[in-house]
Amino acid sequence: MIGGVWSHLKRSLANLAKHSLDQLPALVKTRLRRMQYRPGVIDGLLAKTGLDFRPP
Numbered sequence: 001m002i003g004g005v006w007s008h009l010k011r012s013l014a015n016l017a018k019h020s021l022d023q024l025p026a027l028v029k030t031r032l033r034r035m036q037y038r039p040g041v042i043d044g045l046l047a048k049t050g051l052d053f054r055p056p
Contacts, residue, residue: 004045008035 012031013024035041046053 004048005032005035008041008045 009028009031012034013027
């Protein structure tokens, strides 16, 4: 799951070379916040793990 989140985050930050390193923490927080409110992305990342989330 963490790998999927990191991969998605890296892709969203890939074209931000014009920004300085000082701006990077704020950009990362913004991208993670956007991801938080996109349930389709989170569901997809969870599905990619192959884990069974149904109750026993």
